[in-house]
Each structure stands twice: as C-alpha cells, then as structure tokens.
Amino acid sequence: MARLEGKVAAVSGAASGIGLATAQVFAREGATVILIDRDETRLAAARNNLDGSGHQQVLMDVTREEAWIALAEEVERDHKRLDVLVNNAGFGAFKSIADTSFETWRSILSVNLDSVFLATKYLLPALAASGRGSIVNVSSIRGIMAAPNTGSYCASKGGVRLFTKATAMECAELGNGVRANSIHPGHVETPLTAGAYADPAIAARLKADIPMKRQGQADEIADAILFLASEDSRYMTGAELVVDGGSTAT
Numbered sequence: 001m002a003r004l005e006g007k008v009a010a011v012s013g014a015a016s017g018i019g020l021a022t023a024q025v026f027a028r029e030g031a032t033v034i035l036i037d038r039d040e041t042r043l044a045a046a047r048n049n050l051d052g053s054g055h056q057q058v059l060m061d062v063t064r065e066e067a068w069i070a071l072a073e074e075v076e077r078d079h080k081r082l083d084v085l086v087n088n089a090g091f092g093a094f095k096s097i098a099d100t101s102f103e104t105w106r107s108i109l110s111v112n113l114d115s116v117f118l119a120t121k122y123l124l125p126a127l128a129a130s131g132r133g134s135i136v137n138v139s140s141i142r143g144i145m146a147a148p149n150t151g152s153y154c155a156s157k158g159g160v161r162l163f164t165k166a167t168a169m170e171c172a173e174l175g176n177g178v179r180a181n182s183i184h185p186g187h188v189e190t191p192l193t194a195g196a197y198a199d200p201a202i203a204a205r206l207k208a209d210i211p212m213k214r215q216g217q218a219d220e221i222a223d224a225i226l227f228l229a230s231e232d233s234r235y236m237t238g239a240e241l242v243v244d245g246g247s248t249a250t
Helices: 017-028 040-048 065-078 102-130 151-174 200-208 218-229
Strands: 008-012 032-037 056-059 084-087 134-138 179-185 240-243
Touching: 008 017, 008 065, 008 102, 017 032, 017 040, 017 084, 017 218, 032 040, 032 065, 040 056, 056 065, 065 102, 084 102, 084 218, 102 134, 102 151, 134 151, 134 218, 151 179, 179 218, 218 240
Parallel strands: 008 032, 008 084, 032 056, 084 134, 134 179, 179 240
Antiparallel strands: none
16 A cells, blocks of 8 residues: 555645655655645646646745635645645755845745744644644754854754754644654755756865765655655654765764
C-alpha cells in the first residue's frame, strides 16, 4: 500500500520547488493534496499535473490570518480532518544587516515564520482529529548554522526550528496524536535559487562548501519530507532532519 493512502495533506508553497516536489510525491503515495500558493498560474498547473484525483488548490497569502481561518473551515467542511501539514512557503533576501531594510526583515519573518505559527494554530484541531497528524516544517541549514548576509533568513529559519520543537512538546503533553518535526535542506536547486546558481562563481563557491560537491534536488528533499509525514517516522517528534549533502558536518 502507498505510504499516504487515504490521507489528506496540505502543502504551502506548493506551486514550485520543494513544495511542488512534495505535492507530487504525496499524490503518488496516495494522498489527497491541498496545494497552497499565491501564484495562481503555477498553482493550477501543479494541481492539474498531480497523480490521482480530488486534489484542491487554495490561492492565498500565507501571512494573512483570515486566510488560514478560512482554510481551516474548508478542511473541516470537506474532509473533517487533516493528516499532514507541510509548512514550506518561504523566501530570503541575502544582504548584510546594514543593507537590510526593516520592511524586508518583517516580510521575511512574516512569510517564513508567522505563516508556520498561523497554519499550526488554525489547522491543529483538524490534525488532532486525524488521531495521527504529522506536521513537517521546512527550515534550513541556516536554522542551525549561520553565514554572513543571512541575518533575516537565519532568524526566521531558526525560529521555525524551535517553534517546531515547542509544538512537538505541547502536542505530546496534550496527547492529541500530532507529531511535529523540522527538515533542514542545504543548497537546493529551485526556481528561487536559480538566479544565484546561474552565476558560475557563486555556483562554484557553493559546491566547494558541500562535501558531496553538488546542490540538492527538490525531489530529494521531498522524499525526506515524505518520511516525516508517513508512519515510517511514527516515533519521531521534535526532531530535525538535515538533508544537506554534508554541509553541516564540516
């Protein structure tokens, strides 16, 4: 049997990159996928290309509280439960602290961290209703180790890492059956990173810092997310899974 057969899963940032690869592998493994994104064209294409049927697309700004309230009501109405939540939406602006505007700082924190809080707050009842809900929050190696010109991104992803642990402890104490784990990708080729990797000097420097000497692919991260979403990881909660080609081992 497929590892997510009969499950309902919500994935934010699902129109491209790691989110799209995750939606695709979830669909192949039997899940009904709720794809969340703000890019209407890519979102529709992503949904239409998934295996299986019954998948939903939700066009929304993940930083808006009312959008998550509405989604929670929709999930309750249509499914009565939610088995998997993947908080993947995020972005970065890699500038020095001096060159980072407060507006940029707040925008990154809002998308990368506030959305994780809002999704968890409003979808936790549906996850608990499943009896064995799994939350997978996409952090980064920058949630574990810092680098120059990544202050806002590090702050947001470090927040995701510890918020995930706090969620896991709270759910365990409540006994609601919900697990929460974070995943920490290293350098991965996605539409968001394509511009940087197109510069030969930047690509060479990044590869030199990776023991495996290559960037990761979105499907490699998605396979790890599938593990955390499925019953294969049923005794894991509050953990961080690093998928980075060895970058944090140096």
